[in-house]
Amino acid sequence: MPPSCAQRRPEAPRDGDGPRRRPRGPRPRPRSRPPRRRRSRRPRRPPCRRLRRQARARLPSPRRSSRPAPRPAPFACLAAVRRAVWRQRDFALLWAGQTVSEIGSAVTTLALPTLAIFAFHAGPAAVGLMVAAERVPFPVVALFAGALVDRVRRRRVMIGSNVARLLILAAIPVLSAIGELRLWELFVAAAGMGVFTVFFDVSYMAYVPGLVGADRMLEANSRLQVTWSAALTIGPGLGGVLVQAVGAARAVLVDAFSFAVSTVALLSIRQSEPRPAEAAPPRRLLAEVGEGLRHVFGIPALRAQLLCLTAAGVFSHAYEAPLYIFAYDRLRISPGLLGAMLASLGVGAMMGSFVGSRVIETLGVGRTISLASGFASAVIGLVPLAMFVSPAAVMFPVLFLSGAVGVAGDIAQVTLRQSLTPTRLQGRMSSVFRTFFWGAWPLGNLLGGLLAAAIGAPATLWITALLGTLGCLAIRLTPLWRVRGFPASA
Known part of the structure; x- marks a missing residue:
């Protein structure tokens, strides 16, 4: 027993220099030591196992804390990500150029059907076919465009697509000025625009994740939805004013100018794009298309979303063609007022894009996609109420609500599929979704035009709104409904 722990006898007081006195009272007994236990002779553990056991003993035990460790939030550090996205110069250039381009495209969306109705007296079926002509190339060439985009640098494809669309749109006012513009030429122009829009959109969706990084995709997609919202806000109103002021044929020059601005912005991006993989021989193009299809259909959440x-x-999308006929023929409103009404859809989408990430955090990814998209489709069924009250009192709030709520679903579904796809498959994944989503778009436009000619525009708006809502709510029966947050980038 160490000296510090042993029981010591008290010292006797001294008288001067004399001998010590013995203390009075009984003498304390020495503390008896417990008998030493004999250790059992066990085989000695190997050094590596013994070291591992000592290392585990030094680790903090989770039982020491009575409070459970907090779970990491799927949207943590969102404010820091917002600041990082806005500070990135190249993303700001891409965002600004695309905003101008989308505003110009929204002008053309209003100008072309208006030109067909007023200059060529096109009926509901012809207007529906014209609106569908720009979307027809998506189910035809999108899959092959995705495979080709993954072989080359995507920014170059975007620049070439902008130049081609600029030339197509510039031809419309030239032909109108010399008196040679025909209705079938508008169909050809719409289809040509659709072909190059396929290549631009597939490249664009594949280019953004590499530009901003995996941890910034949610905020980047939220800001890019502001682009679409600004286009819906400014484009239709600007288009309506331009159609009334200079005519529908000259109004499309605004869209041609916007493609020039987008091209300059893309050329100003400094970040070098990584070199794509070695180009595969032509016989493997179908195999690459099949790889993109297997990726999308092999993941339950992506398959359900698709x-x-x-x-x-x-x-x-079946409401678009009947909406023009309903507004011009039934409600007798002017192009300028219709443009202002459509602009309210963009105002709502712009307001919703700023809070979309918080809605996704609250509801979860799958529920946001289902409920937000279903609500945006359902409120369109209220548009025919404009026959009984003032059109402005109905269409302004209805279109505002549709844009404000639906944009959260758009942000969630775009970010989810980008998060679940590796970089080398981004182009093919986007082409698969563009093939199905935008392939359904012209089919819906054509269906809406034919139904409006058969049963009338108001009944068409009611029926298509109901069926579109049921399609969105069907997500409740799929694994996508249970997806709460975005996974780490593949």
């Missing part, structure tokens, strides 16, 4: 939203999109 099938449910495609079915809903057929009916959700």
Whole structure:
């Protein structure tokens, strides 16, 4: 026993220099030591096992804390990500150029059907076919465009597509000025625009994740939805004013100018794009297309998103052609007022894009896609109420609500599929979704035009709104409904 722990006898007081006195009282007994236990002779553990056991003993035990460790939030550090995205110069250039381009495209969306109605007296079926002509190339060439985009640098494809669309649109006012513009030429122009829009959109969706990084995709997609919202806000109103002021044929020059601005912005991006993989021989093009299809259909969340939203999109986009006929023939409103009404859809989408990430955090990814998209489709069924009250009192709030709520679903579904796809498959994944989503778009436009000619525009709006809502709510029966947050980038 160490000296510090042993029991010591008290010292006797001294008288001067004399001997010590013995203390009075009984003498304390020495503390008895417990008998030493004999250790059992066990085989000695190997050094590596003994070291591992000592290392585990030094680790902090989770039982020491009575409070459970907090779970990491799927949207942590969102404010820091927002600041990082806005500070990135190249993303700001891409965002600004695309905003101007989308505003110009929104002008053309209003100007072309208006030109067909007023200059060539096109009926509902012809207007529906014209609106569908720009979307027809998506189911035809999108899959092959995705495979080709993954072989080359995507920014170059975007620049070439912008230049081609600029030349197509510039030809319309030239032909109108010399008196040679025909209705079939508008169909050809719409289809040509659709072909190069396929290549631009597939490249664009594949280019953004590499530009901003995996941890910034949610905020980048939220900001890019502001682009689409600004286009819906400014484009239709600007288009209506331009159509009344200079005519529908000259109004498309704004869109041609916007493509020039987008091209300059893309050329100003400094970040070098990584070199794509070695180009495969032509006989492997179909194999690469099949790889993209297997990727999308092999993941349950992506498969459910693709099938449910495609079915809903057929009916959700069927309102567009009947809306023009309903506004011009039934309500007797001017192009300027219709443009202002459509602009309210963009105002709502712009407001919703700023809070979309918080809605996704609250509801979860799958529920946001289902409920937000379903609500945006359902409120369109209220548009025919404009026959009984003032059109402005109905269409302004209805279109505002549709844009404000639906944009959260758009942000969630785009970010989810980008998060689940590796970089080398981004182009093919986007082409698969563009093939199905935008392939359903012209089918819905054509269906809406034919139904409006058969049963009338108001009944068409009611029926298609109901069926589109049911398609979105079908996500409740799929694994996508249970997806709460975005996974780490593949």
